[in-house]
Amino acid sequence: MHGKAGPMIYAGIDIAKNDHVVGATDEHGRDASKPMKFANSAGGFDRCVAYLEGLAESKSDLMVGMEATGHYWLPLFCHLQNEGFSVVVINPIRTDAMRRFKGSSRVKTDMIDCVLIAETMRCGDFEPSRLGDESMMELRQLTRLHQELKESVANLKRQVITALDQVFPEYDSIFSDTFGESSKAFLKRCPTPEECLGIRADSLAGTLAKASHGKLGRKKADEIKSIAKGSCGMRMATSALSFQIKLLIDQIDFIERQAEEVEAKIREGIQEIEPLILTIPGIGHILGAQIVSEIGDIRRFHSAPAIVKYAGINPSVSQSGKFSSDDNHITKQGSPYLRRALYLAAMGQLKLKTPFYDYYAKKRADGKSHREALIAVSRKLVHVIYAVLSKQQPYDPNAAKSPELASRSE
Structure with a gap:
């Protein structure tokens, strides 16, 4: 009753x-x-x-x-x-x-x-x-918008590469970063071999020097012209492909500027709402803001495993009822935004060789695949995040090494 x-x-x-x-x-x-x-x-x-x-x-x-x-x-x-x-x-x-x-x-x-x-x-x-307060909802909106903008840029870059593969297949050998400032300046001006050969070398050198702050010049211009002269790129529809590449580069620049504006707001928001998340190694402002805003009010969750379940990184149980946290696939039934953020945060732990790296290495030594070990790190990381947010205390590196924590996060 x-x-x-x-x-x-x-x-x-x-x-x-x-x-x-x-x-x-x-x-x-x-x-x-x-x-x-x-x-x-x-x-x-x-x-x-x-x-x-x-x-x-x-x-x-x-x-x-x-x-x-x-x-x-x-x-x-x-x-x-x-x-x-x-x-x-x-x-x-x-x-x-x-x-x-x-x-x-x-x-x-x-x-x-x-x-x-x-x-x-x-x-x-x-x-x-609980929806959480307005500031938390705003942070969630901003982090999701930021992710969408980044995905849009990635998609535009794929389109540029597809077009270059047709009209200028050798282009990826010219610049170390196809989407660096020097490369983009070149693509905005002459993205096809035909256009490149139609420009004087000293004029092209000026474009490169301005974009690279003087690091590139005539030598690079001559190199590009030589590669363009021997290009095996197709000679059909080059005008349309050139137009497409130029538009795509402009879109990339525009969206990247928007993403920077969103990032500034996110950095400001996470500092006001939950700066303690930033004490965890490998979790920066953007990733920390996404984790905090997707979790929302930490009081919604009675334990770290509840967040693991909410993120959909808890192991599934087979229909027969047999269960093994290492052998089963994750459910993927929770928040895809939080699941992605935790996965990226786990990858950050490996790059920085934090105490979580030893846990990852142990899982790999036990025969687990890279992905399985990374998901295990994600689950363990949730316990640390929960402790930081619920206790309102900075990250304790000793907690990540705790045998008790390791057993709870299996």
């Missing part, structure tokens, strides 16, 4: 882009009201609030749940919380399990799914949800 005046009611909301559906069940699993569709709008939210207020004697007798479907759930979640409702977010995997248990059709039906969400809550298969 929940100890309230009236019977407990569980309301489930199936989330979509344009319309949502809300339905409810009581504490005995009986339908509490007919499901209702409402628009993803201010008016629709008001209809939802009116529906929910009619379900129970008081808001303390009502629990509202919704699936974390993309980003569409956030506005409604915030609205209902502001209205004083107790709202939780349900992992879609949980409702899928409930659907199988109930023997429902594999085809998703909004009117059925909202009740399945309610039933999932009634069975207690959920965890409390």
Whole structure:
């Protein structure tokens, strides 16, 4: 019993882009009201609030749940919380399990799914949800934006290389960094062998000298012209490929400038919110901000293994029930952003040869693959991160060497 005046009611909301559906069940699993569709709008939210207020004697007798479907759930979640409702977010995997248990059709039906969400809550298969304060949400938005910008740049660079492979296959031997300032200055001016040969050597030398701050000049210009003269690049559609490369380089420069602006805001944000994460070796401002913002309020998690599970780096269990943390694949059922950040943080530990490196070496000596050992380091790193954030104490290098910690993070 929940100890309230009236019977407990569980309301489930199936989330979509344009319309949502809300339905409810009581504490005995009986339908509490007919499901209702409402628009993803201010008016629709008001209809939802009116529906929910009619379900129970008081808001303390009502629990509202919704699936974390993309980003569409956030506005409604915030609205209902502001209205004083107790709202939780349900992992879609949980409702899928409930659907199988109930023997429902594999085809998703909004009117059925909202009740399945309610039933999932009634069975207690959920965890409390906290969005965190506004500054934490802003940091999360910034770190995700930064990651998207970096991925965009990487994609643009792949396109440049693809074009160069066609029109100027020898180009990767000219500069040590295809996307360094000198190389980009060259590509903006004459990305094809034909264009390069059409420019005077002293003019090209001037372009290189300016971009390299005097490190490159006539000698490099002559070298490039010699390579261009013997290029085996194709001679068809070179005008279009040249135009494409120039545009792509401009886009790379623009997005990289944007990424730098975002980085400045992230550095400022992590220093204000949780600078202690930066005391852990291998975790800089950007990575630290991503880890902290994706974890959110550390009070959401009762232990480090809970964060491991949230990140989806906990080992899966085979259908037979046999379990081995080293032999099984990770679940990948948690936050992909946090999982990626922890993986990168683990790689940083290896580069710096921190105490985690010995743990990695031990796993490799035990026959584990590089990836398996790195995931094991990620799990161990979570225990250190949890200790730093929950205790509000700087990183203790001795903790990373602790046998007790090693056994807990297996």
